[in-house]
Each structure stands twice: as C-alpha cells, then as structure tokens.
Amino acid sequence: MSEAQRDIVLVVDDSxxxxxxLTEAIERSGATVLxxxxxxxALALVDEITPDVILLDAxxxxxxxxxxxxxxxxxxxxxxxxxxxxxxLSETEHIVKGLEAGGVDYVTxxxxxxxxxxxxxxxxxxxxxxxxxxxxxxxxxxTLFAVDRDGAVRWCTxxxxxxLGGVTEPGAPLGLPPQGxxxxxxxxGGASTAPLSLVDRAGxxxxxxxxxxxxxxxxxxxxxxxxxxxxxxxxxxxxVTGREAEVLLWLSRGKSSRDIGEILGLSPRTVTKxxxxxxxxxxxxxxxxxSVIAARHxxxxx
Numbered sequence: 001m002s003e004a005q006r007d008i009v010l011v012v013d014d015s016x017x018x019x020x021x022l023t024e025a026i027e028r029s030g031a032t033v034l035x036x037x038x039x040x041x042a043l044a045l046v047d048e049i050t051p052d053v054i055l056l057d058a059x060x061x062x063x064x065x066x067x068x069x070x071x072x073x074x075x076x077x078x079x080x081x082x083x084x085x086x087x088x089l090s091e092t093e094h095i096v097k098g099l100e101a102g103g104v105d106y107v108t109x110x111x112x113x114x115x116x117x118x119x120x121x122x123x124x125x126x127x128x129x130x131x132x133x134x135x136x137x138x139x140x141x142x143t144l145f146a147v148d149r150d151g152a153v154r155w156c157t158x159x160x161x162x163x164l165g166g167v168t169e170p171g172a173p174l175g176l177p178p179q180g181x182x183x184x185x186x187x188x189g190g191a192s193t194a195p196l197s198l199v200d201r202a203g204x205x206x207x208x209x210x211x212x213x214x215x216x217x218x219x220x221x222x223x224x225x226x227x228x229x230x231x232x233x234x235x236x237x238x239x240v241t242g243r244e245a246e247v248l249l250w251l252s253r254g255k256s257s258r259d260i261g262e263i264l265g266l267s268p269r270t271v272t273k274x275x276x277x278x279x280x281x282x283x284x285x286x287x288x289x290x291s292v293i294a295a296r297h298x299x300x301x302x
Contacts, residue, residue, distance in 0.1 A: 006030060006031055006032045007030075007031040007032065007052045007053070007120075007124060008031065008032045008034060008049065008050075008051045008052050008053075009026050009031050009032070009033050009034070009051060009052065009053050009054075009055065009120065010033075010034045010035075010036065010042065010045065010046070010051035010053070010054045010055070011023065011026070011033060011034070011035055011036070011054075011055045012036045012037075012038075012039065012041075012042040012054065012055065012056045012057060012060075012065070012068065013037070013055075013056075013057040013060070013086065014037050014038060014057065014060045014061060015057070018057070018086070018109075018111075019035050019037070021111075021113075022055065022111070022116070023035065025113040025116070025117065026116075026117070026120070029117050029120075031120075034049060034051060038060060038061075038062060038063065039060060039062065039063035039064070039065070039067065039068030039071070040062070040063060042054075042056075042068060042072070043068070043071055043072065043075075046072065046075065046077075046078060047075075050077055050078065050081070051081060052081065052124055052127070053081065053082050053083075053084065053120055053123055053124055053127070054072065054081060054082070054083045054084070055084050055086055055116070055120075056068060056069055056083055056084070056085055056086065056103070057085075057086050057087070058085050058086065058087035058089060058094065058098060058106075059087065059088070059089065065085060065087075065098070065101075066097055066098060066101040067101075069083050069085075069098070069101040069102045069103055070101050070102060072102070073101075073102035073152075074152075074173050076153070076156075076161070076173075076174060079153065079154050079155045079156075080127055080155055081127065082104045082105070082123035082124070082126070082127050083102055083103045083104060084103065084104065084105045084106065084107065084116075084119055084120070084123065085098040085103045085105070085106040085107070086106070086107055086108075086109060086111060087106055087107075087108060087109065088108065088109045089108075104123055105119055105123060107119060143157065143159045143160040143163055143221055143222050143223050144156070144157050144160055144211070144219060144220070144221050145157065145160040145161070145164065145219075145220055145221075145222065146213065146217045146218060146219050146220070147175070147176060147184070147217075147218050147220060148216045148217070148218070149184075149188065149216060149218065150181070151175055151176035151180060151181045151184055152173070152175055153173070153174045153175055154216075154217050156174065160221075160222055161174060163200075163206065163222045163223075164222060166200030166201055166202065166204070167180075167198050167199075167200050167201075167206065167222075170201075176208075177198065179196065179198075180196060180198070180208060183196040183208070184210075184218070184220075187210040188218070193210045195207040195208060195209045195210075196208040198222075204224070204228070205224070205227075205228040206222055206223060206224055207222075207223055207224075208220060208221070208222050209221045209222075209223070227249070230249050230298050231245045231246060231249055232245075233297060233298065234248055234249060234294060234297060234298070237297050238281065238282060238293070238294075238297065239281060240277075240278060240281055241277075243264075243274060244274050244277055244278050244281075246264055247260055247264070247271060247274045247275060247278065248278055248290065248294045249294065249298075250263055250264070251275075251278075251287060251290060251291050251294065252291050252294035252295045252298060254291075257271045257272065257275070257287075275287065275290070278290055
C-alpha cells in the first residue's frame, strides 16, 4: 500500500503503554498512526490532519473522552469520521454515554489486537460507503443534510451548509434554529411532517422539509421557499411588477381570476387590470399563453 493510500488512525489515550501497543498493531496492518495524549491535543491535531478513524480513551484526566468526542464531532469536517471508544468500563450507562457523545462503537480494555483491527476495518468501510453516497449528492447540488435527534448536524452537502449558515446564529456550529428543534421533535413524534418556513439573516425565505431517517441520523432538506423564489424569478426575468408577479405565479398554478383575487385580497376588477398589464408586457393575448410562459420560467426552480 502506498503512503498516499494508507488509512490514518488517530489514537487518543494518556497511557504510554496503550499508545505503544496500539501503534505497533495498527502500523503492522498498513495504516498510519497519529497519537495524542490528551483531548485538547487531539482537537488541535485534527485541524491540521483529518483522520479516517479515531480510537478514543473514555477516561482521561482533564477533558474526558466523552467531552472530547462531542467537541470533535462539532467540527464539520469530522462529522463522518467514526469514533471508537476504548474503555475499562463496561456498564451500560458508560456505553450509552459514549454513543450519545457521537461514538459508533466501543472496545473494553485490555484490548485484543485482532478485535480492534477488525472493528477499524468495519467502520472504515461503512464510513467510505456513506461518503460515496454523500459525494454523489454533492455533485447534484442537493441541499440535503442529516441531524441527530437534538438537531445537531451530522453531515451536510456543501450547498446545504451554505444555506444553513444563513439561518444559524453567527459563530455557532451549523444546526437547526430554535424553532427547528421543536419542529423536528413533532416530525419524529408523528405529529406533523409539514415543511417549516425559515428566514435567513438577509431576509430570504426557505422551507425545511423532513425526508426521513433511522436511528440517530435524520435526513432533512433546506431549500429556497418555492413561492418567494418564484415571485423573484418572474419579476426579474419578465420585467413585471411585484403584484403582477403574484398574479402570474398563481395563474401558472391553474388558479382562476376569482381564486387569485381571494388569495391576494384583490377585487376581480383589480385582478383583470393586472392581467391586462401582464399580457401587454409578455406580448400575449390571453391567460393560457401567459401561464405557459410563466411555467416555462418556473419549471427548473429548485
């Protein structure tokens, strides 16, 4: 295996004996080993080099492994990196605590070399399969992302990250805004899966949609609000006024003049006047032709 292809395993443990033992075993398997003797050192190291998998001692002085894991997972570029806890504690509460902190697995000390190498291989394969699927989503420009049950982002496509940055508080990790957390709980509880309307700091409207998911990875989609984006596109492309864009949008959705008046709070006579202005600007004679033009401009709207 060439150096460029070698997997990178980060081992975080304050025990020199454990570090020496694991380094020797992992390097024999053909991987590259990085070592950190404390949580804060691991956090600094991953800003320089992104490992493929992390072995993390649960009980360390100072910052323990659980807090270290939470801080590692708060870094966007590590969301997909599997963390395997190493612990002498086999009580259920400690196992659950590690999984809740973002770990995917655990091994109990003393560690058997064959067992830890097998677990590394399994989790690396799973992480790579997931990465391949996400890379495919990235190339399609999809605004998809996954969160845990508390709304913390597990992974996101670049396009979703850009949009999330606009609705997340400045300086805070990417995540759902406060109203998003309550909406997510309602979706998970089966109360509702209707999209949630959000507005970013620039005043742009978005819709947050629940796609589904299992376990602790829930798939969501954040996209420009279809109505607002459609209005803006019609106004800019067809050189109509804001009110004319509203009439034209609902016309393209098959609404009658009476329906449009009720939706927009306009009298039938006012709707007719707006339609006359639209026909003149588009160079058409009737509502059918105007509707076809509007639909053509809206058909590729995400």
